[in-house]
Amino acid sequence: MLTQDFTNATATSATEPSLLFPFVLQLADTSLILAHRLSEWCGHGPILEQDLAMANIALDLLGEARSYYQYAAELEGKGRTEDDLAYLRSAVEYRNPLLVEQPNGDFAHTVVRQFLFDNYHYHLLKGLKDGPDTHLAGIAEKSFKEAAYHLKWSSEWIIRLGDGTAESRQRLDKAIAALWRFAGELTTPTPAETALQDIGVVPDYAALLPAMQTYAAQVLAEATVPEPTAVFAQQGGKTGRHSEHLGYLLSELQYMQRTYPGMTW
Amino acid sequence: MVATAAPTEARIWQLLEEVSDPEVPVLSILDLGIVRGVAVDGEQITVTITPTYSGCPAMNTIATDIRLRLLAEGYTNLTIKNQLSPAWTTDWMSQAGREKLEAYGIAPPVDGTATGHMLNLFGKDTAVRCPICKSEHTHLVSQFGSTACKAHYQCDECLEPFDYFKCHA
Numbered sequence: 001m002l003t004q005d006f007t008n009a010t011a012t013s014a015t016e017p018s019l020l021f022p023f024v025l026q027l028a029d030t031s032l033i034l035a036h037r038l039s040e041w042c043g044h045g046p047i048l049e050q051d052l053a054m055a056n057i058a059l060d061l062l063g064e065a066r067s068y069y070q071y072a073a074e075l076e077g078k079g080r081t082e083d084d085l086a087y088l089r090s091a092v093e094y095r096n097p098l099l100v101e102q103p104n105g106d107f108a109h110t111v112v113r114q115f116l117f118d119n120y121h122y123h124l125l126k127g128l129k130d131g132p133d134t135h136l137a138g139i140a141e142k143s144f145k146e147a148a149y150h151l152k153w154s155s156e157w158i159i160r161l162g163d164g165t166a167e168s169r170q171r172l173d174k175a176i177a178a179l180w181r182f183a184g185e186l187t188t189p190t191p192a193e194t195a196l197q198d199i200g201v202v203p204d205y206a207a208l209l210p211a212m213q214t215y216a217a218q219v220l221a222e223a224t225v226p227e228p229t230a231v232f233a234q235q236g237g238k239t240g241r242h243s244e245h246l247g248y249l250l251s252e253l254q255y256m257q258r259t260y261p262g263m264t265w
Numbered sequence: 266m267v268a269t270a271a272p273t274e275a276r277i278w279q280l281l282e283e284v285s286d287p288e289v290p291v292l293s294i295l296d297l298g299i300v301r302g303v304a305v306d307g308e309q310i311t312v313t314i315t316p317t318y319s320g321c322p323a324m325n326t327i328a329t330d331i332r333l334r335l336l337a338e339g340y341t342n343l344t345i346k347n348q349l350s351p352a353w354t355t356d357w358m359s360q361a362g363r364e365k366l367e368a369y370g371i372a373p374p375v376d377g378t379a380t381g382h383m384l385n386l387f388g389k390d391t392a393v394r395c396p397i398c399k400s401e402h403t404h405l406v407s408q409f410g411s412t413a414c415k416a417h418y419q420c421d422e423c424l425e426p427f428d429y430f431k432c433h434a
Contacts, residue, residue, distance in 0.1 A: 049417065053409035060413060063320025067349065138350030142319055145352060145433055149408055155386050222386070 015133050015201050017075040022192040023202065024075060024136065025085065026095035026238060028068035032086060033246070034100040034117060035061035036253050038110075046107050053153055054110070060146040067139040087257035091246045098237040099182035101246045108161055108171035112179045115154040115219070120186040122147045123212050127203025136201075155219045162223025169225075176228060184233025187212070272310055272340050277303045281312070284334050287326045288412050291369040294327060298357025301348055310335065313346045315353045317433070318413040355433045366430060367396045372418065374432040393429045395420035405429075 038058035045051025069082035099117060104110045125147050128140035161172040187205040189197060196202040220227050236242065256263055281300055286292045294300055294314070302313040312331055316324050328345045335343050355374035363373035372393045394401050400422035408431075410417040415428040 049407040049409070052411070052417075053407055056409035056413055059320035059322070060318060061320070063316070063318065067319065134350070138348075138352075142316075142349045142352040146319060152386065153408060159386065219386070 015196070015199070017077065019192070019195055020133065020136075020201070021072055021075040022095065022190075023196055024068050024072040026190075026192075028065050028072055028085065029094045029096040030100055031061040031065035031068065032253075033094070033096045033249065034113075035059070035065060036249060037100065037102075037104055037113075040104055041110065050107075057114070057150050057153070060143070060150070064139065064143045064146075067142070071135055071139065083257070087254045091242050091250055092240045094237075094242065094246060094250070095240065096237050096246075097182065097185045098234060098243055099179070099186065101237065101243060101249060102179060102182065103245055105175065105178070106171055108168070108175040109179065111154055111157040111161060112172070112175040113182075114150070115158050115216075116179065116183045116186070118147060118151040118154045119212050119216055120183070120208075122151045123208045124203065127208060131201055131203070133201050158219050158225075159223040162220070162225040172223070172225065176225065180228045180231045181234045184231070185235040185238060188233060188235060188238075190238050271308065272305050274303050274305050277305065277310060277312070277335070277340075280334050280338060281331065284327070284330045287323045287330070288414075289366065289369065289371065291365045292362050294331070296359045296362025296365060298355075298359065298362075299327070299353060309342045309344070310340055311344045311346060313348050315348050317353050321413060353433070355430065358430075367394075370396050370427060371415070372396045372427060372429040374430045376432060391429075391432070393418055395423060395425065396427055397425050398423040403427075 035058045038054045038061070041051060041054045042058075043051065045054055065086075066082060069085045073080050073082050073085060099113060102109075102113055104113075122144070125140045125144040129137050129144050131137050131140070158172070161168040163169075187209055189202075189205055193202055193205075197204050217227055237246075278295070281303070282293050282295050284294050286294060286297050289297075297317070299314050299317060300312065301315050302311075304311040304313075314324070314327065314331075324347065328347075331345060332343055356376065358374065366373045372395070375391050375393060391405075392401050393403050393405075395403050395418075398420060400420055402421045403418050404421060406417040406419050406426065408416050410428050414431060414433070416431050417426065418429045419426045
């Protein structure tokens, strides 16, 4: 655990903390798990520039995750810290959607996973940054600028791979077939999300979808890739029903705290 | 420890000018625009800072450096606050800071070119002047460079690769 030499300025929240806590935790878990997956590429990227790009995106997401965890810990008010939430919860307690825990696979798999996430993340943050909860809006405002760079990166790679060589196209097609089914969960609200949407704290996902779909269709058209239709939405992660992959990921992510409890550096 | 007179806001700002960015040591944290406020209440000093990027690993080092600089003057009652909103923008970087950056070999942000926002895929790259030979004949290698706040460019005249401090508006 990293000791921190500053405190966070507090913002106001009119929302019932117990209602907001599970949602903020879900956002935190989502960014942390994807950051960890991307960090697994560090030193293994196809070329140096893209290795750096993935590490940069991972770092942005990790920073975002920390802001959410700090806020979640404050909302919960039970004395748990950001580190307790990240390092001392088991897989079934994690609330990230299934998409972000999927293994890196080849570069095409990582790009498709990132594109599906970025398209959702960008549009979600765009709505959250103007929301009534000023603390959440502050985090979203910061991360929105970064998410735009991420979406540009993953969109351009979808186009390069789709409209590239026979090899890159075949790999992209496989990745789309494997991962598109995980997109639906991102915009399917859980009861906790619905409750927050009803009071206007979280943007209505149904209202975000048209912009997301239009954008994805444009990128796929540019990539000369047919748009997947009627894809079954594989769900579970947001309610704690995860794929086997998450346990392995957490065993690595949490290794130091589990082995040396309370260790700091 | 030196015995010191009661702190004043002006004195604190002066001391903060001497704290440099750990990643780009030619810049002070004031040049970078990350100090958002100084408040003095008797002996109690509060400095508010904001991160350039969410995951900026330098924030903790910066906070510690501020603490050490003020401690050296005998100011011990210090609270450092991290504030996310309003989000940092390169507009807050001082003119002096921009000149120091270029002299150091990093191209300063070109205002009004936050390309990430426009999502112009494969759009025209921002015309960035090479900090070494000053040619505008350069190209973007990668939006993501050696740190979160920089992009990677190469000059087509002198062929030198260089960092560009991304515009973040």
